[in-house]
Amino acid sequence: MKNGAGENLADVRIPLVKVPAHPVRLELPGPEKDALKDRIRTMLRQQNAVLVAHYYTDGDLQDLAEETGGCVADSLEMARFGTEHPAQILVVAGVRFMGETSKILNNEKRVLMPDLAATCSLDEGCPIGLFSDFCDRHPDHTVVVYANTSAEVKARSHWVVTSGIALPVVKHLAEKGEKILWGPDRHLGRYVQQLTGVEMILWPGSCVVHEEFKADALIQLRKLHPQAAVLVHPESPQEVVDQADVVGSTTALIQAVQRLPNKEFIVATDAGIFNKMRQLAPDKILLGAPIAGEGATCESCARCPWMEMNTLEKLAIALEAGAGEIEVAPELAAKARIPIQRMLDFAKTLKK
CATH class of the missing domain: 3.40.50.10800 (NadA-like)
Structure with missing residues (x-):
């Protein structure tokens, strides 16, 4: 089914993921x-x-x-x-x-x-039983899954991808005339779909951390920091991705902080990434993209509770x-290794 954003979402009721409370951390002396x-x-x-x-x-x-x-x-x-x-x-x-x-x-x-x-939350929201049944209903589709999935889901897929290699893999498959069933992150799937022009059936999952970033609040933060570059992981909602100067994987966002001349950066991904960014670019000012604003629940607060x-x-x-x-x-590992190895081998061809 198509939703209001034009996403070709799978008509599947995924299980409600129970998000744990953020653990109380007592700093050791x-x-x-x-x-x-x-x-x-x-x-x-x-x-x-x-x-x-x-x-x-x-x-x-x-x-x-x-x-x-x-x-x-x-x-x-x-x-x-x-x-x-x-x-x-x-x-x-x-x-x-x-x-x-x-x-x-x-x-x-x-x-x-x-x-x-x-x-x-992506793994929990894509249980093998539901996902396998859905794949069976679309036997003419190539199944491409994000790395954020269980071993069983990987074993049921044809390709496993990371956010960094998803675009070239989908382009490659489309050029071969293959139809694509994508899981489990619908925001990343939508982003790949928009950039490649390839229509895909998207599993309706999402990441509790990236889902919380708020577009309206980001607009206000950008007004306060007009020279800041906005870095966004593609697991984020469309309205947040639309405001990005750089959209990319964790590695791509870290590289952007090093590469771009901007002094300030607004970062829309898990705040744990700041440790590596500060290590590699200690002179840069890092601001977390806002998770507060209209509709916020602060279940994730830009940190993954898991x-x-x-x-x-x-x-x-x-x-x-x-x-x-x-x-x-071992039997499951052998099956799951096939789509992962397929991606690794494809990545080598890109380097060549």
Whole structure:
């Protein structure tokens, strides 16, 4: 069905995602935090483990990952880093689909997470049963899913994409005459559809963080900071994307802060990204895009509550007790690896 914005949305009633309250964080005193970090460093070294963290996690986790030879990256690069690193244990600070993707690409390694309850509204809003049934009703469509999905949904797809490679993949498929069923983020799907001109059936999911950015409030903030460049992740609503100077993946937005001459930036994505932006461009002024205004619920407050479940304390417990291990059945991992590998191989052709 077409909605008022011209989106070809799937006529599916997706489950209501229960968004957890933001966890109460008690900042450890400096000496205690330093001692905890030292303990984690020792355990990583002793267990032949490496820490990989997403840009949206707490700055302490990001810094610790880099200080110990790990990486801070988007979900796919986190998994790809694990395939190239000799460590036998991958500790993934992020949300569950990221741990699963790491396990899919590194099935012979152990993958631990600080908190297995850390999930994602896009993943939760696209359960395999509903999604598979919908795909079955459109057998002539190529199924393209965003990385923010479960291992089961990935296994049901033909292609897995990140926000950075979605555009060229969809263009490639359209040139071959393929019809596309897209899931699960409708805003990213709409953005790809608009830029490629390709009509797609869009699964009606969305991210609780990016859904909260308010267009009217952004207009007012831009008036107060007329020289600021507006950076927007394409998971954001249309009215917010329309105001952007740069629309792109987490990596693209970080690069924009480094590349553009502007002194100020208004950033419409999870505020956890500010840690890396400040590290690479310490002279720039970063402003969070507003989540307040008409219609705001502040369920997300520009921070993913599931990402916030990752803490230094939980990371230490995972290493001490071997808790939070991600398991993906080998048969399922093999199926899910096919569409991911298809994307990785396509990315190599783009580089050439």
